[in-house]
């Protein structure tokens with residue numbers, strides 16, 4: 001594996017080209033201003049089809065704080081503003097080429113597990129119709145119990161529709177935010193954004209390299225796009241229910257535009273929701289709105305704002321700073337509408353329905369992450385089958401147990417976070433991991449790849465050390481974990497009066513303390529301690 005450290009800032013735009021280990025820094029003035037897809041096409045034309053490109057678009061160049069890094073024609077490493085970091089260095093792209101083979105210690109074992117997991121992947125169309133997922137969302141909402149779901153069950157709809165399989169289910173179950181998190185499902189009929197409608201545009205499936213599942217999709221929309229990536233759940237929700245926007249064409253347009261400009265669609269949809277709330281409350285000065293009608297669901301305004309954010313024009317310049325900084329400029333009253341943790345706009349999963357999201361949004365070294373762990377994924381991972389201390393949830397249990405500030409819940413959250421750190425380091429996909437550690441052979445494959453002979457418990461300790469390092473990195477740069485603030489609304493303060501989150505709140509500060517303890521960190525300030533955590 002090669003790791004790049006890019007230090008310093010150049011005065012004129014450049015890109016870095018790496019060819020069989022030889023590194024060169026090349027001028028990129030001609031690429032500056034191009035969108036991500038044009039940039040990738042130009043660089044591939046220049047360096048050949050074996051080259052792989054990671055690049056930024058105009059949003060990264062203009063230092064929008066939530067600009068991302070794109071590869072594969074708009075697949076975005078969207079969160080946390082890494083595109084703005086590249087833009088600040090005037091680094092337009094990384095172009096990688098190489099013919100060296102990856103050495104593997106024990107190829108046969110890797111091949112065995114690769115075949116075994118491939119056999120579990122769904123073939124052909126899902127036998128579950130889209131409306132069943134909607135029904136499931138409604139039932140989940142009504143049931144007083146939580147049912148542990150086998151990850152294999154998630155694969156057929158996921159293989160066919162990807163993250164869109166939960167579009168409707170998430171709205172009706174209360175997982176998806178509606179109207180900048182202050183609405184409820186009754187305000188947003190989901191028919192227009194359902195999987196059945198979206199899948200009519202699907203032209204071919206999109207697989208990341210070597211993935212047998214292929215959760216992505218390339219769409220063709222007659223007269224508009226010959227080829228565009230299907231908008232993922234987060235994008236459909238950020239620009240859909242979150243803004244009360246029911247127009248699927250407008251959501252597809254925003255998806256394509258964010259991909260081309262290099263914007264994180266979660267944060268972009270979120271800042272527009274924030275602006276619409278502030279507009280409604282009379283908190284946006286007229287000189288900033290300049291005649292724009294920031295009404296819920298107004299597609300023209302949404303599209304204009306995304307462009308203004310990209311190029312930092314007028315109100316877009318303020319919104320390009322993200323909700324936390326924008327609210328500071330607009331005054332105390334605007335804070336209420338800035339839904340963030342530690343300055344990062346929150347993803348499209350409501351912690352009032354699953355408080356594990358709340359703990360992770362607040363306590364992970366990168367706040368506001370939805371891809372670390374949650375109740376359902378922890379239960380799919382089956383960690384307890386391989387890790388000696390990972391708690392095994394009952395097949396079904398009262399929903400209120402999820403909200404308890406117990407050591408068992410803290411241990412599940414810590415185990416989920418450590419395991420995700422292992423997946424990330426191994427370059428594995430979270431979705432494929434849904435089949436569970438007992439079926440994926442991840443620990444066996446890691447040993448086979450490296451020649452190490454570590455036990456699952458030892459790998460979990462590695463995951464813990466990764467989390468330690470991430471935490472120490474923040475502390476070294478002056479970010480104290482106990483100073484991270486999350487919007488009170490997602491704690492259930494004040495409690496929602498309508499919808500699935502009605503009356504739900506939980507002791508998030510207490511849960512964070514127990515989580516830190518289980519991670520082996522000081523429960524009060526979140527600093528990693530010398531000794532391992534409670535559960536190792």
Ligand code: SF4
Pocket residue numbers: 206207208211212213214215216429430431432
């Ligand atoms: S690797 Fe993951 S994200 Fe990529 S296509 Fe496969 S399941 Fe989807």
